[in-house]
Amino acid sequence: MRMLLANAEAWPGFDTTVELLKNGGAGIDAMVAGIAKVEREAKVRSVGYGGWPNMIGDMEFDAGVMDGTTRDVGAVGAVPATLPVAALAHEVMKHLPHVMLTGAGARRFATERGFAVDDTLHPDSKRVWWERLQKEMSPEQLAAFPDIPLAPLSNTITDPERVRDTTVFLARDAAEGLGVVTSTSGWAWKYPGRLGDSPIVGAGFYADSRYGAAACTHTGEMTMRCGTSRSIVLALRLGYSLEDAVKLAVEELSELKTGFLAGVVIHAIDAKGNHKVVNYRNEEEIRYWYWDERMAAPELRVAGTI
Ligand code: GLY
Numbered sequence: 001m002r003m004l005l006a007n008a009e010a011w012p013g014f015d016t017t018v019e020l021l022k023n024g025g026a027g028i029d030a031m032v033a034g035i036a037k038v039e040r041e042a043k044v045r046s047v048g049y050g051g052w053p054n055m056i057g058d059m060e061f062d063a064g065v066m067d068g069t070t071r072d073v074g075a076v077g078a079v080p081a082t083l084p085v086a087a088l089a090h091e092v093m094k095h096l097p098h099v100m101l102t103g104a105g106a107r108r109f110a111t112e113r114g115f116a117v118d119d120t121l122h123p124d125s126k127r128v129w130w131e132r133l134q135k136e137m138s139p140e141q142l143a144a145f146p147d148i149p150l151a152p153l154s155n156t157i158t159d160p161e162r163v164r165d166t167t168v169f170l171a172r173d174a175a176e177g178l179g180v181v182t183s184t185s186g187w188a189w190k191y192p193g194r195l196g197d198s199p200i201v202g203a204g205f206y207a208d209s210r211y212g213a214a215a216c217t218h219t220g221e222m223t224m225r226c227g228t229s230r231s232i233v234l235a236l237r238l239g240y241s242l243e244d245a246v247k248l249a250v251e252e253l254s255e256l257k258t259g260f261l262a263g264v265v266i267h268a269i270d271a272k273g274n275h276k277v278v279n280y281r282n283e284e285e286i287r288y289w290y291w292d293e294r295m296a297a298p299e300l301r302v303a304g305t306i
Contacts, residue, residue, distance in 0.1 A: 001273045002174055003292035006034075007217050007265065009044050009167045013037035014289045014298055017169060022293070027173035028067050028090065031181035035063075036084035038167045039183055042122055046165035048083055049122055051185025053129050054192045055153065056146040059120040060103075061085040062186055062199040065093050068178035068207030075100040075199035078192075081117045082110045086183040089199070100199060129189070154191055166198050168205065168215035170269050178213040178271065180205040180229075186220075196220030202230035211236040212245070212270035218282060219262040226252040232268050242270045250280050250306045265303060277303040 002021045006014055017034030021027065039048025046052070053059050063086040064075040074093025077100060079085055091113045092101055101109055111117070134142060141148050166184035173179070182198040182205050190196075197204030197220030204220060206229035207213035214229040223229070228249045235245035246268050253264055263282030269275045279286040291298035 001172065001292055001294070003172045003269065003273060003275065004031075004169065004290070004298075005171075005267055005269055005275050005277070006169045006289045007165075007167060007267060008287040008289065008300065009047055009165060010034070010038055010169060010289050012041040012044065014291070017171065018291050018298060021171060021173055024174045026175070027171035027177055027179040028065055028181065030173070031169040031171055031179065032065065032084075032087050032090050035086040035167060035169055035181050035183050039084045039086065042124075044167070047167045047183050047185060048085070049120055050125070052125050052188030053121055054186070054190045054194070055133075055150050056192055057121070057126065057129055057133075058192065059185060060190075060192070060194075061120070061183070062196055063089040063183040064181070064199045064201060064205050065089045066180045066201060066205055066207045066213075067093070068180070068209035068213055069175075071208065073099045073201045075201060076106040077102040077195040077199040079103065079106040079110070081120055082107060082115055083118050083120060084183075086181050088113070088115060089181075099201065102195070103193070132189070150191055166196070166204070166217040168198075168217055168267055170207070170213045170215055170267055172269065172271075172273070176209065176271075178207045178209040178269065180207045180213050180215045182215055197223045197228075200224055202227045204229060206230045206233045208233050208237070210271060212242065212268060214249075214266060214268040216267070217265045219260065219264050221260045222253055222256060222262070222264055225256060225259070228253065228264070228266065232266070236270055242268060242274045242276050246276050246278050247306050250278060253280055277301075278306050279303040280305070
């Protein structure tokens with residue numbers, strides 16, 4: 001059964017991916033095409049052009065792609081001036097012996113693969129970033145900015161609008177292959193060079209067509225410490241139900257007592273056609289998109305808790 005699961009931010013590209021899956025397209029190609037639309041949509045304020053910059057006002061994108069049939073992975077982190085960035089992660093998977101490129105090297109590879117150098121800082125994001133930064137800095141810091149220590153600012157200006165989101169797509173295609181694609185601009189006002197979980201295989205995403213696939217949104221600093229997506233797929237391999245596999249991952253997250261602790265949303269599917277989306281610790285209602293080939297149209301549903 002063909003299916004597609006994605007988080008609420010997926011709305012600009014979800015239908016595109018559904019149509020490609022309906023037409024027999026490969027899951028990864030269909031998801032990369034859908035996510036490209038999310039990345040170009042300025043109204044999505046956590047991914048691509050609509051996202052927020054890092055602490056010094058630069059956009060840095062993260063993305064990951066995994067084919068659950070081959071377990072091939074491509075990922076890029078802290079990439080400047082590049083959209084669509086999930087497509088760049090897919091190029092890494094297809095054309096390099098490596099799994100991940102970051103920063104200037106990723107941008108160099110983007111040029112090699114024919115990606116334009118884009119102006120990726122939306123004027124509204126720039127305005128909000130600068131207004132917020134001015135409020136947080138002393139006159140001395142402001143005068144010397146950006147040649148100041150940034151770490152002292154990170155506790156006060158980390159994620160001023162609680163934007164730690166991402167877009168994640170998980171699909172089962174006509175060949176019964178499972179795959180995952182992720183993309184994000186990362187936390188707003190992150191320290192330059194910070195990678196979230198979206199490009200980290202095993203943390204922000206994982207897929208194995210024999211068992212299942214998982215992807216996470218929100219606080220990557222937690223899922224990276226727990227290897228959350230890999231935990232879920234390994235638990236499925238060990239015979240857990242999807243419900244119990246996700247429960248195990250939530251237990252692991254809840255065992256963290258130090259460091260930055262906040263919300264995580266887990267999205268998971270299994271090879272039998274089940275899906276589960278769980279909101280861990282986020283106070284706001286979390287919604288997600290779901291479609292499978294038995295349905296007339298995609299539905300926006302509400303995530304549960306464990
Ligand atoms: N999960 C997105 C991030 O941590 O950047």
